[in-house]
Each structure stands twice: as C-alpha cells, then as structure tokens.
Amino acid sequence: MSLTRQDVEKVALLAKLKFDDDQLDRMTDHMIQIVEYVEKLSELNTQDVEPMAHALDIYNALAEDEPRPGLTREAALGNAPKSDEEYFRVPAVLGE
Amino acid sequence: MNETPYEIVIGLEVHVQLKTNTKLFCRCSTKFGNPPNTQTCPVCLGLPGALPVMNKKAYFLGMKTALALNCSIPKFTKWDRKNYFYPDLPKGYQTSQFDLPMSEEGYLDIKSTNDEFEPRRVRIIRAHLEEDAGKSIHDEAAGKGDSRIDLNRTGTPLLEIVSYPDMRNAAEAKTYMQELRLLLTYLDVSDCNMQEGSLRCDANVNLHIPADNGVIATPIVEIKNMNSFRSVERGIAYEAKRQYNVWQETGKVLGELPKQTRGWDDSAQVTRAQREKEESADYRYFPCPDLVPVIVTDQQIEEVGRDIGELPAALRERLETEFGLTTYTSDVIVNQGRGLVDYFLELAEASGDNKLAGNWVQGEVLRILNEQEISIDTFKLSAAQLAEMLKLIQSGDLDSSKAKDVLAVMLDSGKSAAEIVKELGIEKVDEGDLEDLCKMLVERNPRVVDDVRGGNEKAVGALIGQAKKENPNVNPGQVRQICLNIINDI
Amino acid sequence: MSIINKTATEQLALLQSREITSVALTQAYLDRINQVDPAVGAFLRVESDTALTQAAEVDRKREAGESLGKLAGLPIAIKDILCTQNTPTTCGSKMLENFVPPYNATVVEKLFSADAVILGRTNMDEFAMGSSTENSAYHPTQNPWDTSRIPGGSSGGAAACIAADMAPLSIGTDTGGSIRQPAALCGCVGLKPTYGRVSRYGLIAFASSLDQIGPLARTVEDTALLMEVLAGHDSLDSTSVDTPVPPYSETVHQPLQNLRLGVVEQHFGKGIDPEIEGAVKQAIATYQSLGATIKNLEMPHADYGIATYYIIAPCEASSNLARYDGAHYGYRADQAEVAAELAEDGSDEGPLVRMYRKTRSEGFGSEVQRRIMLGTYALSEGYYDAFYLKALKVRRLIRQDYDNAFEQVDLIIGPVTANPAFVKGEKTSDPMTMYLEDLYTVTANLAGVAGISLPCGLTKNGLPIGLQLQAAAFQEEKLLRAAQMFQHATDFHLRRPELL
Numbered sequence A: 001m002s003l004t005r006q007d008v009e010k011v012a013l014l015a016k017l018k019f020d021d022d023q024l025d026r027m028t029d030h031m032i033q034i035v036e037y038v039e040k041l042s043e044l045n046t047q048d049v050e051p052m053a054h055a056l057d058i059y060n061a062l063a064e065d066e067p068r069p070g071l072t073r074e075a076a077l078g079n080a081p082k083s084d085e086e087y088f089r090v091p092a093v094l095g096e
Numbered sequence B: 001m002n003e004t005p006y007e008i009v010i011g012l013e014v015h016v017q018l019k020t021n022t023k024l025f026c027r028c029s030t031k032f033g034n035p036p037n038t039q040t041c042p043v044c045l046g047l048p049g050a051l052p053v054m055n056k057k058a059y060f061l062g063m064k065t066a067l068a069l070n071c072s073i074p075k076f077t078k079w080d081r082k083n084y085f086y087p088d089l090p091k092g093y094q095t096s097q098f099d100l101p102m103s104e105e106g107y108l109d110i111k112s113t114n115d116e117f118e119p120r121r122v123r124i125i126r127a128h129l130e131e132d133a134g135k136s137i138h139d140e141a142a143g144k145g146d147s148r149i150d151l152n153r154t155g156t157p158l159l160e161i162v163s164y165p166d167m168r169n170a171a172e173a174k175t176y177m178q179e180l181r182l183l184l185t186y187l188d189v190s191d192c193n194m195q196e197g198s199l200r201c202d203a204n205v206n207l208h209i210p211a212d213n214g215v216i217a218t219p220i221v222e223i224k225n226m227n228s229f230r231s232v233e234r235g236i237a238y239e240a241k242r243q244y245n246v247w248q249e250t251g252k253v254l255g256e257l258p259k260q261t262r263g264w265d266d267s268a269q270v271t272r273a274q275r276e277k278e279e280s281a282d283y284r285y286f287p288c289p290d291l292v293p294v295i296v297t298d299q300q301i302e303e304v305g306r307d308i309g310e311l312p313a314a315l316r317e318r319l320e321t322e323f324g325l326t327t328y329t330s331d332v333i334v335n336q337g338r339g340l341v342d343y344f345l346e347l348a349e350a351s352g353d354n355k356l357a358g359n360w361v362q363g364e365v366l367r368i369l370n371e372q373e374i375s376i377d378t379f380k381l382s383a384a385q386l387a388e389m390l391k392l393i394q395s396g397d398l399d400s401s402k403a404k405d406v407l408a409v410m411l412d413s414g415k416s417a418a419e420i421v422k423e424l425g426i427e428k429v430d431e432g433d434l435e436d437l438c439k440m441l442v443e444r445n446p447r448v449v450d451d452v453r454g455g456n457e458k459a460v461g462a463l464i465g466q467a468k469k470e471n472p473n474v475n476p477g478q479v480r481q482i483c484l485n486i487i488n489d490i
Numbered sequence C: 001m002s003i004i005n006k007t008a009t010e011q012l013a014l015l016q017s018r019e020i021t022s023v024a025l026t027q028a029y030l031d032r033i034n035q036v037d038p039a040v041g042a043f044l045r046v047e048s049d050t051a052l053t054q055a056a057e058v059d060r061k062r063e064a065g066e067s068l069g070k071l072a073g074l075p076i077a078i079k080d081i082l083c084t085q086n087t088p089t090t091c092g093s094k095m096l097e098n099f100v101p102p103y104n105a106t107v108v109e110k111l112f113s114a115d116a117v118i119l120g121r122t123n124m125d126e127f128a129m130g131s132s133t134e135n136s137a138y139h140p141t142q143n144p145w146d147t148s149r150i151p152g153g154s155s156g157g158a159a160a161c162i163a164a165d166m167a168p169l170s171i172g173t174d175t176g177g178s179i180r181q182p183a184a185l186c187g188c189v190g191l192k193p194t195y196g197r198v199s200r201y202g203l204i205a206f207a208s209s210l211d212q213i214g215p216l217a218r219t220v221e222d223t224a225l226l227m228e229v230l231a232g233h234d235s236l237d238s239t240s241v242d243t244p245v246p247p248y249s250e251t252v253h254q255p256l257q258n259l260r261l262g263v264v265e266q267h268f269g270k271g272i273d274p275e276i277e278g279a280v281k282q283a284i285a286t287y288q289s290l291g292a293t294i295k296n297l298e299m300p301h302a303d304y305g306i307a308t309y310y311i312i313a314p315c316e317a318s319s320n321l322a323r324y325d326g327a328h329y330g331y332r333a334d335q336a337e338v339a340a341e342l343a344e345d346g347s348d349e350g351p352l353v354r355m356y357r358k359t360r361s362e363g364f365g366s367e368v369q370r371r372i373m374l375g376t377y378a379l380s381e382g383y384y385d386a387f388y389l390k391a392l393k394v395r396r397l398i399r400q401d402y403d404n405a406f407e408q409v410d411l412i413i414g415p416v417t418a419n420p421a422f423v424k425g426e427k428t429s430d431p432m433t434m435y436l437e438d439l440y441t442v443t444a445n446l447a448g449v450a451g452i453s454l455p456c457g458l459t460k461n462g463l464p465i466g467l468q469l470q471a472a473a474f475q476e477e478k479l480l481r482a483a484q485m486f487q488h489a490t491d492f493h494l495r496r497p498e499l500l
C-alpha cells in the first residue's frame, strides 16, 4: 500500500507531532521505505497463529488493596513545567 | 403516557467508581475531597519508568457486580490501552479493556412504580474495568487562562456498564439508573454518589420515526454531563425533541452524520454540541504490555457469586409472597436499601405481625427518616423497641390512634413503649368499666337511641364524643360498637 | 598494572581484604574518566561528589564491621535511563533535560543495597532508540577502539566506559540488541536477561514487552557478579517473574558437560563480514575442543525478526512516549511562541493541542519521532490487523522456532552483528540500514529469551568481534557458565584498546 504525504500528516496529528514541509517529505520517504520492508511479513501464513503480546505467558499479577504512601504535593508538582501551589497548569483546551 | 410521533432508542454507558481503598493500578488512596494533587505517586502521575500493578479487590468487586447483573465471566481477560491526549490523562492513554472484557451479556429488569411503562428487561452488553481520569478545571473565560489539573482521581477504579439500546423513553432510562444504583448499593461495591461523580451516566440516544416504508432512524447522539437522575430523564427527553425538530428541518438520518457528542447543561436545561476533536476518534487500542492477563477459576467465580446476597428484585418478591406485603410497600422498603429491609425483617420477626411491621416501616419510620434526613443506620429506635410497641397495639393495650404519639416520645426519651403508655395515662380502659360507661350514656340519651333504631347509625357518634369527655383513653371504635350492641339489645 | 585494569571480581577481593579502599578505587576511576572520557564521551554526567561520598560510607561500614552488600565499594556506571531519586535522569533526550525523578528504579535500589558506588550516567541513543548512540540529544559516544567509529547502541556509553576502563561494571538495557550489540562492538561482555528476570520498575520504557535491564562488564565472571544483584522478582513490576535467582557468581566457574550448541544457518547468510564469520566459526571450534557438540538448527522465521520488531517496538513506543507532552513534567514549548504560531498560521487548533505538538516536535529527536510515527500509523484504524496484529502472530512463530531449537540444544551460538563498528555518520541518513544492525539480536527480545555477547576476536583493523550465545528463558546460569568456559580457554576479553 502506498503511504501518502497526506496520510503522514494525519498520523502526525494523531501522534501530536508537527512537521514543516521538508520534514514531512523526509518522514514520508522514510516511512514508505520502512513500511515496504515490514510488509514482508505478509509472505507468512499466520491464519491459525495466536498473537503474542507478551514475552512470557504469565498471569494474575495482583496487589492487595492496601494504601501505601505516595508523593507529597511538592514532589508531585516538582517537575511540572508550570504549576501553582496546588495544581498543574496547562494551556486552555479551546482557543478564543 | 404522552404520545409522540417517534420512539426513542436509548442505551446507557454507566461509570461506577468501585469502593476500594486504593487505585486500580497503584496504591494511592481513592478518598474523595482531599486537597488537589495530594493523592498521587509515580504510577498515577504517569512518570517515566513507573509501572502498574492491578488491584485485586477492584477486579473482584467488578466481578461481583457483573454477576449480579447476570453477566457471564470469561475465564481470561486482559488490559488494553486507549490512546488519546488530554491533560487529565497523564500517561497519554487510559488503561481499559477492549476486546476481551471481564464480563459480558447480562441484564437488569426494571419496572415502573407508577405505570409509566411496562416492566422491561434491559440487556447489558458488557461491564469492564478501567481507570478514571483526573480533573481539569477550566478557566471561566475559555481560552484566556490556563486550565488547572488535579490528578487525585487519576487511576480510581471504574466499572463501565454498557447496556444495549433497550430503553424506549426517558422514564425508563431514569428507572434503569435508579435500579442499577440500588443494586450497586446492595452489593456495597460503590458509594454511588452522583454529585461526587462516583456514579456517572452517558446516554446514546436516537429516534425511530415510523414512515411509509418502514422506520427512519435519526443519527445517534451521545449525551454527557448528566449528574442526577432528574437530569438523565430531562436530558434524554430534551434530546429526543431536539432530534425530532432537527430531523424535520434537515431530514438527516443515521449514517449521514458522524456520531455527535452533546453535553447536558443543567442550568439551561438543554443539550449543547461539544466541540468536535481535530481528528476523528482513533484510540489505537492495543494490549497493555505492562499488565498481564487475568485468569479466573470456576471456583473463584462461585465464591464471588455466593458473596452477592439477596438482591432487590428477589427481596421485593420475597416481601410480597413470604411476608404478604403489598407490591407498593415492598417496593418502598426495598428501594430504601438493605438497611431498611433488615430493619423490617427484624421488626416482623420480633412483632410477629408482618403486615403491621410493613405498614409501620413504610409509613411512620420512613416519614421520620425523611424528616430527619437520616438513614436507618442512625435511627434511634431499634427494631426490638418498636416491636414492643407493635405488640401493645396487637394486644389492644395501646390504641393505634395513639401509637404515633408514643413513638415520638420513645424517640425523644429512649423509654420503652410500655413506660410511655403508663406515663401518658393512655392505658387501655377496663372492659367492665367501658360497658358501664356505655350503658350510662345510652340511658342518658334516649333521642340518640331513637335515631339509631330509626336507621341512622351515625347518630351514635354523639355518644362517642361524650365518652371521650368522661375518659380520654377510651377507644372510639370500641365505644361505638358497645353502644350499638346495647341499643340493638333494647 | 593499575588497579583499574583489574576485573571487578579481583577488585572486590582487594576491597574485602582491605588492600584498597573504595575511595581510592573510585578516585582511580574518576581520574581515568577525566583523562579519557573527553575523547570517548561515554558519560552524560559524572557524579564525582556523590560517588566519593558513597565510597567513603562503604569504607566506613567496612571499617566498623557492619554488614555489606555484594558489590560493596565497587564503582558502577548506569545508563541514563533508570530513574534515580533527586538525580537528573534524561534518557538521552532533550525532553527530559531537567527531569529529576522523585523515586528510584528497583534496580537502583538494589545497587544501593548492594553498596555499589555510582560513578555517573552513561550516554545512550535517545529513549534507547538506535544502534550507534548517535541519537543522543547531548553528544555522540566514540568507540574506544577507534574514535572515528560508533560504539554501538543504544547502550553505547555503557559499553564504551567498560572498554575504556572508566568503570568495572555498568548497567545497560536491551530492547532489540542494545546491550549485546554495543558490547560486541566495544569488546566487552553484555548480558540480556530473560524477559521478567530483572525488574523494569523505574526503567524509562521504550517497548515494554521487549525491554530488559542487564549487566555489562569486562569478563563473564564480573557479569555474573552483577547479574546476581540485578535479578529477582519485584512486586512493582507485573511482568517480573517470581523464580529463584541462582548464585551466578558461584556457579559461573563450573563448566557444562555435554554442551549442545545450535547453529542457525541464516546467521551466516549474505551480508556477514567474512572476518566476523571466521571469528565466530573459530569460537564454535573452540567449544568443540571443549567437548561441545554442534547441531544445525532450522529457525525458519529468523529473517522476519527485524520486520516484526520494527512494528511491535514502535507501536509500544508510540504509546509509551505519549506521556511526554509538556503537561506534567519535562520539556514544554514556550507558551508565547505557541500563541504566536497559532496567530500566524490561523489554525483552529487550540492552544493546548498546539502546545503538545510543538513540545513533542522540539523535545524529541528525529529517530524518536520516526518511531512514534511508525507506531501510531501501525496501530491506527485500518492498519492494525495488517501490521500490529500480524507482527504479534509472527512473534509467536519466532518464539516457536526458539522452543523447537531449545528442545534440541542447550544454547544457540552465532554472531552478534554482521559487521564490526561502522564509521560515525555512515548510516544516519538511512534508517533501514541502521535497523538491520539488530538482525541477529532482535529475535531474543521478541521471544523473551536470554542472550549474551562476549568478545571472540579482533578484525585486521583492530575492531572487536562479538560472539552471541542464546539460552531458553531463565537459563542465564547456563549462559554464563558456557560463556565462562570460552573466556577460560581464550584471552580475547583481556585485549584493551590503545586509547590516548
């Protein structure tokens, strides 16, 4: 399948990235190249193969419902690019 | 029921905060109302390198609820990531369940208490676990200032219960919510506080409009922000009318418009379109590599099932058949929650009179609870104490017309019913004394005797009045009966 | 011979017999770093003050007769990807330039309780994405054997600091070969443990189902020593496995009897450098001389490893790296610039979304952006089945190849890379050729099995050649014992680059 510049632009929006024209051209080229390569998987018949999302077949890692101390607010907000004494601060969702 | 030229088709997605001490994937407290950003850790802040570990209790509370909703529990369930960017979602994805939810295919039966609709079975598509997001507080003047983010709630366990579009009017949707809330309360799996957001509801609504060549369906709209039972009812009712008007104007039908999201504005009593996202929703679900699947055994499912206890529908049935209560009375008692049912059961047992117990619980006890705005847990009078009073009524030692006064004094003073009866001087009048009093009154009032014998039984009322003057403790019914007997024997 | 030329195991003995102090040892390494790291660039940050304080504390404890951990007084370098409380952790990215974690990775906790002395943080490809350490946002790392060449990656700093004697032990991470490939190119030992053997808690994720932390050292013996400290179950990592940790450092000297080695035909296919092929075949012959039997293995899906890996890893990465959006920590684009940009291009994008996009485009380097794009694309509607789901299925086939192989042999033996270290800049413009660097290593990550890289020769140009051994899940002990047999019989691990 051929990946277009428009497709790449759409993916960039989903991924919350932004490219200028040159970057977009380059990204499109690279992605086409890589996608062409990985499409070699279609050579394989995988009809009855169980997908493998985890490296190991392990189950039921469950923790007891017992509270443990977390972070102070100071520590929680400590790395925030912007905050007040109580909250993280981010730009408004909507424009004017 | 008001007739409309259309049928409303409603499916509800209900989010229930489960009653755990800690969050779904970390051990931070889930307590409501603490100062912002004081209940976080590296995991729920989504800090680099932090990893989730699933809360066992949350899973089993979810299973208990699902079983109570008659869902089947698959042996294998897994976790998926729902990817989207929002500041109250610090990881950039919500951990949820996509293609293999922890439960599926159940139902909840609902019925109307005032004949608004026929009893109905609302089928459940699935109930799955997921983590809650934090809270964004937006500036009043949108776009002017920053939004403030509180991540205390981030990661609180939610059970999302998704119904089939089986409801056909707003009252059904409201009743479904109420019945679901009642069930959750009986299961003790959630606080179910809609104001605090521990029970939330989104509705998918569209219309089926009869037409010459079948039925026309309008585009589906998802309504959000309905924070009370009343707003569920009003939001859906409003949206139905709005969709009908829009259809009449535009003629747009299902499939011609993308699914729209509208928010219920409770102050304006309207739904408003929410701004469309830049990209169409593409959540790129995939299995969460940081969490391992859960496998349960039949034995575990059975154990949880045994822990469910009697549910509202079964209790209503039992109060009617086994205890002889009316549908209305059993509804009222059961709908108040397990506490009042237990109170009733204890009272019925101790008093030996199911109907009397039912009437008192449904009547006076509930009236006082409402008046005092308290629950049965904090009601001062134990069932045993009240039973004592009911026994006095049964034996005739306490006149039922006086019983409410006695109950009031019991509540105030904490004294026993017998003590109060004595103190108030409202003991029952001796049978012999009563006969003598009635004989005297009949002799003293020949005109009343004539009237009664002439067919006007009501005339005997004058004798009751006089009897009360002589002795305020007399039972008016008894006086009436004895006097009539004497007159008839003359 | 300087103290820093000794192995960690030897140093530990000297510390225990009080022939040297940890302060002296630590100072010797700090001096060495001062001397050679300007040319190598293995470290992002050297933590001299805290290292000497920790060393002094270990010396004090030893003096006072207090109980000491297994690595007491030994210096160690840590790849800058493990969160350390109140210590900057950048992951080689501008995005985390000012990030100071409020918590410790489990492995860091383990190193503290083992009384190790942390020398500093080593350089890496940004978010562990790369095979040359050229993708570091800060500076490249040079191969100590030839500073015009790359050290491999992503744990390039971790391998280079061992090769240049700037640390006796170091910690790396391996998602598709990121420990083994730089270990091979720098001529040291690097172990990628079984998935689930070492806790990932506090390891800044690249691809969660593939990432593993592992040790790098000069010798197999030292590797075993460090592995013993790193391994073990952690209740904070759901994918960590609760299975006993053998005393690797004790058993490592026990040779394996009747060792059955498997050779995979595709490992010697076209593209492999003849010198590498020769060295690896020579190593196989060495094993035969030690009593091992060799079996040719069919691993029919080995050639699909790279394609599978370059779908799965970017998919997971696209989600794992979504958290770097400027909202709660890390880099955020300038708010005034965001507003100006929005005003200029008249987009109806809100300030929040534009902040996200500008932050991520400025904060991530091009390779990271490329992988986020690939992963986002492969998971998006309409492509999920063809790419992601397909890759998960092929992953299963690759795993089955391994299962079949390990029914027949104890270990798989082969090369780590097809070529020795390449010249800096040689592959930066062509991502696909760079990706093929991982050809022989990715399958172990996909299958979750263990692998080790150890030196088995030098090219005519004096560049190290790596030998790879792979074992079934949780067979690290076997891997280490077999590797030690080789080092016992050869002296490739004793060669040093002539640096400065």
Ligand SMILES: [Zn+2]
Pocket (backbone or CB within 6 Å): A070, B023, B026, B027, B028, B039, B040, B041, B042, B043, B044, B045, B155
């Ligand atoms: Zn938390």
